[in-house]
Amino acid sequence: MNLPAALNLVEPLDRQTLGERAYAKLADLLISGRLAPGEKLSLRAAADVLGVSIMPVREAVSRLVADKALEVTPNRAVRVPLMSAAQFRDLTKVRIAIEGHAAAQAALHRSNSDLVSIASAEEAMKAESLLPAPDLPRAVELNKTFHFAVYEAAHSPILVEIIRALWLKAGPVINLDLRANPERLAKGDAIRFHADVRQAIAAGNSGAALDGIAADISGAADFILSRGGLAG
Amino acid sequence: MNLPAALNLVEPLDRQTLGERAYAKLADLLISGRLAPGEKLSLRAAADVLGVSIMPVREAVSRLVADKALEVTPNRAVRVPLMSAAQFRDLTKVRIAIEGHAAAQAALHRSNSDLVSIASAEEAMKAESLLPAPDLPRAVELNKTFHFAVYEAAHSPILVEIIRALWLKAGPVINLDLRANPERLAKGDAIRFHADVRQAIAAGNSGAALDGIAADISGAADFILSRGGLAG
C-alpha cells in the first residue's frame, strides 16, 4: 500500500446503478405528491422519459410495489394505489405511533449537531411559509427535511427506514392535497407544532416531542379527511 | 349480468407471477433462518433450483434488497447481510417498540375469532415444545404463527406489513441461532411469555400484552447477544 498521498482524498465514487437512480427518481415523485393516487404509470413510458431501457424501471417499480407505494392491478397496470378513508386512518394511526416514538427517542438521544440541524430545518420552513407567496413544492421539501432531521436524531437507522416507507405511502395523498390547498400552510399549524417539537427535543422532554409530532400528523390528516376526497 | 348460476361458484383463480413465488420462497428461507448471515446467493444458481430463468429471481431479490433483507456488496455479490451487535440491538429495540405496540392494539381491538386463532396457535406451539424431541423447524414456524396471530388482531394491515419486514431482517439471526441451540426452546421462557400475552389480550389489558411481547423479544435477543456470535 504505497500510494501517493493525493489518492487518499478520492472518494469511492458512488457506483449507482441505473435501477437505483430510477428508484430515487420515482420515490421522490411519490413522496412529494407529484404522482396522484390512481394515476397509472407505464414502464415503457417511464423508461422513455428517464432515457433508459425498461429494465432499470422494472427494478425500481418492483421495489416500490414491494413497499406498497405502487401497486400492479390484476389487469396488469401499474398505478399509485387509491387509498380508502379507512386505510388512510390506519396509516395515520401507525404514523403517529411510529413517528411519535421516533421523536420521543430523539428527545432522549439527540446530539448537539442534531439540535443544530433540527433548528435550521425548522427555521428554513418557517421562513418559507411566512413569505407572501410561498413556493409550495419547496415547502413540501422543507417539511420533509425537518421531520427527517428529527427522526435522524433518534439514531436508529431501522426506524428511519420504516418511516421513509410510510412517507412513500402517505406522500401522494398528503402532499398532493397540500399543493391543491395552500391555505393550510398559511394557517400556520405546522409551524407551531414544529416549534413545539424542536423545543421538546432540545429540553429532552420525550413526551412533549411525541405529542408535538402526533399533533402535526393528525392535524394534516384531519384536514384531508374533512375534505372527503378519498376513495370509498 | 345474466350468467349461468354455476359460474357464481368459480373463484378468480390466483394468477401468481413467478416473481412473487420466488419472493415467497426466498422470504421463507430468510424468516426461518435457513439462510445464514453472510451467506452468498447467486441469481443463476437460485434460478436453477427454482426451475425458472433469472428474471423472476431478479425481481424477488431486488424486493428483498429494498427491504434490506438481502444486500448486494460493492463487488456485485448478493448475500444475507452481516449484522453487528449494535445493529442487532437497534433492531431489537425497534421490534419491541413496534411489535409491543401491535400487541397492545390487539388487546384493545381483538375480535372473538382473533382470540380463537391466538389460543390455538399458542396451544400448538406449547404442544410442540413440550415434546421429548421437538421438531425445531416446525417450532420456528409455530412461533411465527403465534406472533402474527397476535399482530393480525390489531387489525392494522400496515402494521403487520412493517412487522413482516422486521422479521425478514431478524429471521436469519434469531432462527439460525434457535436451530443451533434447542435448549433455549426447552427452557420454556417463550411458552410462558406467550401464555401471558394471550391472557392479556383476552382480558383487554394492553399494557400487559405489550410487556409480554417485549419480554419474549428481549429474552431471545439477550440470549443471542450473550453468546457473542455477532459480527463486530
Add this chain to the structure above:
DNA sequence: TGCCGTGATCTGTGATCACAGTTAGGGTGG
C-alpha cells in the same frame, strides 16, 4: 339506435443475449 364481436395496440412478465467487472485457480518465473 343500441349492442356485441373483433382486431390493432397497449400492458407487464419472462427468457435470452451481451457486457464489464470480479474472483478463483493453475501455471510460470523467480
Add this chain to the structure above:
DNA sequence: CCACCCTAACTGTGATCACAGATCACGGCA
C-alpha cells in the same frame, strides 16, 4: 518453494426480443 500473473469461469446489470392478456375504438348485426 513461494510469489506473482494471467486466464477462464463466474458475478450482477442492462438491453432486446417474445408472448399472453387487457384495453379501446371501430364496424357490422339486430
